[in-house]
Amino acid sequence: MDSAQSAKPPIDIAVGILVDARHRLLIAQRRPGTPGAGFWEFPGGKREGDEPMADCLARELAEEIGVRDCQGETIIRFAHAKGERPVRLHVSRIDAWQGEPEGLEGQELTWVSREELRDYTLLPATDVILNALDLPDRYAITPARSAAEPDAWQAQFDVLLGSGITLLRLRDQGIDDAAYQALASEVIPAAHAQGVRVLVDRSFELCRAVGADGLHWSVARLLQKGRPNLGPGQLLAVSAHTDRDLAMAADRGADFAVLSPVAATATHPGAVPLGWDGWAAARGDHALPVYALGGLGSDDLDVAARHNAQGVAAIRGFWPASRV
Numbered sequence: 001m002d003s004a005q006s007a008k009p010p011i012d013i014a015v016g017i018l019v020d021a022r023h024r025l026l027i028a029q030r031r032p033g034t035p036g037a038g039f040w041e042f043p044g045g046k047r048e049g050d051e052p053m054a055d056c057l058a059r060e061l062a063e064e065i066g067v068r069d070c071q072g073e074t075i076i077r078f079a080h081a082k083g084e085r086p087v088r089l090h091v092s093r094i095d096a097w098q099g100e101p102e103g104l105e106g107q108e109l110t111w112v113s114r115e116e117l118r119d120y121t122l123l124p125a126t127d128v129i130l131n132a133l134d135l136p137d138r139y140a141i142t143p144a145r146s147a148a149e150p151d152a153w154q155a156q157f158d159v160l161l162g163s164g165i166t167l168l169r170l171r172d173q174g175i176d177d178a179a180y181q182a183l184a185s186e187v188i189p190a191a192h193a194q195g196v197r198v199l200v201d202r203s204f205e206l207c208r209a210v211g212a213d214g215l216h217w218s219v220a221r222l223l224q225k226g227r228p229n230l231g232p233g234q235l236l237a238v239s240a241h242t243d244r245d246l247a248m249a250a251d252r253g254a255d256f257a258v259l260s261p262v263a264a265t266a267t268h269p270g271a272v273p274l275g276w277d278g279w280a281a282a283r284g285d286h287a288l289p290v291y292a293l294g295g296l297g298s299d300d301l302d303v304a305a306r307h308n309a310q311g312v313a314a315i316r317g318f319w320p321a322s323r324v
């Protein structure tokens with residue numbers, strides 16, 4: 001892409017992911033003669049004038065696939081310049097609609113499971129959409145076991161695993177790699193038994209050794225090591241504090257980021273809070289899902305969603321109250 005093209009403002013595109021009762025997704029093949037011909041995509045198209053994006057989505061889905069009264073929610077907004085010109089995708093998940101989808105513009109449509117989707121060649125940046133679709137709205141981070149009474153920590157951890165959380169980062173900065181590996185080997189099988197995925201924040205080798213579901217790294221570590229060769233379904237998360245951190249995380253292939261702090265926190269007393277406006281400005285339209293972190297909990301999920309967050313990440317906000 002030359003500099004004249006990249007300087008152009010992105011074109012706003014509404015994208016709708018129809019999800020049926022069998023959890024299958026509707027994809028469409030781009031027609032010959034259009035940019036990206038032959039690739040598969042989620043239905044959608046360009047905004048006309050200054051129409052609200054919700055109207056754009058409704059119009060595009062009616063024109064392209066003949067469905068009406070779509071009910072759903074926006075899951076992510078992000079920009080990319082991987083095609084012929086920069087675009088900003090406003091992606092919604094649609095769980096209910098009227099009418100039977102059909103390819104009204106001659107495009108082929110098909111319903112696919114998440115597994116079958118791997119057999120299709122999708123437009124660039126679809127991985128960002130799928131991460132946003134798959135990731136939960138809460139990402140729990142454990143307080144350090146080494147700084148707690150171990151039995152109390154364990155009891156609280158067990159409650160956390162049963163609380164509906166499905167993804168967590170095992171964090172304990174107070175112990176060396178050997179002790180961390182022992183801790184991870186203990187807690188990961190228990191988490192998996194409850195359907196909870198665990199990211200570890202040490203080396204790729206340790207991640208493999210303990211059977212973790214991926215890594216949570218600093219931006220500095222990602223820049224130093226590059227994206228490790230994780231297995232299918234494994235995740236690479238990155239801690240970000242600035243707009244620039246997010247740009248680097250997206251560029252180096254992080255699956256998601258955590259941007260902090262929104263508000264003041266006990267664990268990072270020196271950090272200057274961004275506030276929601278500052279958070280949203282830094283989050284911008286970077287091409288990856290981003291959790292908001294810092295003094296937040298489940299009560300903040302709505303405000304987070306309004307600021308283009310994947311959801312909320314928290315230590316204290318999700319950690320069950322001690323019973324001892």
Ligand SMILES: Nc1nc2c([nH]c(=O)n2[C@@H]2O[C@H](COP(=O)(O)OP(=O)(O)OP(=O)(O)O)[C@@H](O)[C@H]2O)c(=O)[nH]1
Binds near residue numbers: 013034123
């Ligand atoms: N619909 C859709 N477009 C996407 C996705 N990902 C992505 O990069 N895009 C880009 O967004 C743009 C959509 O433009 P489009 O040509 O389909 O829009 P449209 O239906 O209004 O087309 P028209 O100009 O023929 O009326 C394309 O540049 C396409 O490459 C996706 O998942 N779905």
